[in-house]
Amino acid sequence: MANSVGGSPRAPYAADPAGARRLVAEPSSPTRTEFQRDRDRIVHSTAFRRLAHKTQVFVHHEGDHFRTRLTHTIEVAQIARALARALHLDDDLAETVALGHDLGHTPFGHTGEKALDACMAGHGGFDHNSHALRIVTAIERRYAEFDGLNLTQTTLAGLAKHNGPLIDAAGRPTARYRARGVPEAILDCDRRQPLDLALHASLEAQAAALADDIAYDAHDIDDGLRAGLFTLADIRAVPFVAGVVAEIEDRHPGLEAPRLIHELTRRVITRFIEDAMGESRRRIAEAGVASPEAVWTAGRALVGHSAPFEAADRELKAFLFAHMYRHPQVQAVREKADAIVRRLFCAYMTDPTAMPPDWAAMAGAGDRARAVADYIAGMTDRFAVHEHARLFDGPTDLR
Structure with a gap:
């Protein structure tokens, strides 16, 4: 099993479930790998079920067809599996990290998180990423022998670091935690089950992080257009999107709006996934990694987009920020x-x-x-x- 993924050869740099360890030792399963067990525990958790009624951008009662945290999570998991499979990684681990990446979100999306963080300003703050770790290590209380879900160290590290290392080689906080330090929940988890916070996460976790980005871009275009927050004419201001729309209209002239919007959404996802596959293969080959450990110490993310698609992503996010997230409604x-x-x-x-x-x-x-x-x-x-x-x-x- 350690040598194949879904019937395809497993790359030497893929995470190996056979070596995965848990804080509380458990007998191995005769029917599932350790990463499959992690995935199943997340899916059966209370926190996962609650995602069905937590906001993505719109509040729950504004329409049955807009994304919730759960539908977003499922879309991320599908894209993460596709990326992992193409790169001959462990797609169960990629799916697991994707399914767990938003467990720590509050009600009302990022608005709720910002409000709760402000309320907790004198008490260590609030961060949805560290809260997800608290959920899977302590808050979920379902099992007789331990609190939390007793996930493998590999999965926990993926949840903590899927967006990159949290500290540098000198132990100083990086990126989002530079201003106020790594949250205590993450440090506490690291003390009990070392997460190697200065190193990169597995390629599977990196795939889940990129999948999150791809899903956001695509489904926010879809939801924003369907909600009337902006029009197809408006979003043509983004050159990448304008090119895709022109291609659809050339191939299907007179296509009604709902079909055109769906075609746009699916083609955006496809373009970003295909670019990520090619660019990630290039980076992996360039880095010459031949083991999961080499991935951790590569010094950069090896799953990502090419420069033109990174630029398209920035332009699209800038448009969505102005026309959707900051829309008066x-x-x-x-x-x-x-x-x-x-x-x-x-x-x-x-x-x-x-x-x-x-x-x-x-x-x-x-x-x-x-x-x-x-x-x-x-x-x-x-x-x-x-x-x-x-x-x-x-x-x-x-x-």
């Missing part, structure tokens, strides 16, 4: 969602008994702010709205 909802999270935090901090008894007990026994943040982070959009209505006497209109 979306901004109005975000302001209300921000207020809900902040008011809930204040209410539970003032009176922890407003939470369920087990959460109130945790707030009383230890770090009250962290217990409150954990409770709010686990809420779905709908439950957060209901809790706000219960505590503050009346419904909240997010429309």
Whole structure:
């Protein structure tokens, strides 16, 4: 099994499930690899099910056909598997990291995370990536022999570092954590189960990270057009998209809008995936890696896009930021969602008994702010709205 992936030869630099280790030792499975077991545990977790009712960009009641965190996660997992399979990696591990990468998200998407982070400013802050680690190592309580999901070290490292190393060789925080340091939840996990925070993650985790980016670009085009936040004429301002639209119109003149939008979305995904396959093969060959360990110490991400597609990605994100994420309709909802999270935090901090008894007990026994943040982070959009209505006497209109 260690020598093949889905019937294809396993590359020497692919992660090997046979060598994967867990913090709490468990008997091996006669029917599944260690990474397949990790994947299944994530899929059966409470946190994963809640993603169905957590916002991607729109709140849950604004339309049944817009993406949620769950549909986004499934799309990321599909793209991650495609990339991993093309590169002869372990596609189960790529899928596992993809399925777990958003477990730590709050209700109301990045708006909820920013609000909760502000509330936790004096208590270590809040970060969805580190919260995902807390979920899979402590908060999920389903198994008789351990808290969390007891995932393999390889999967945990992938969840922590899929976007790159968190510290440099001197131990200084890098990238997103440079300003205020690596979150304590990640450092605590690293102390118990070393994650090699200064090294790159597996190629499978890198594939999941790039898949996340590809999925975002494509489905935000789809959702934004279908919601009327911008038009096809507007998005032609992005040269890459304009070229794809022109190709579709040339091949299918007079195509109705819904079909054209779907054709655009699928072709954007295809173009980005195919470019990533070619560029990643080039980088891997150039680096000369011949083992998973060599990937970790390569000094750069080996799964990525070519320079022209990196430029297209930047242009597309700039367009979406201006026309979708900062659209007045979306901004109005975000302001209300921000207020809900902040008011809930204040209410539970003032009176922890407003939470369920087990959460109130945790707030009383230890770090009250962290217990409150954990409770709010686990809420779905709908439950957060209901809790706000219960505590503050009346419904909240997010429309």
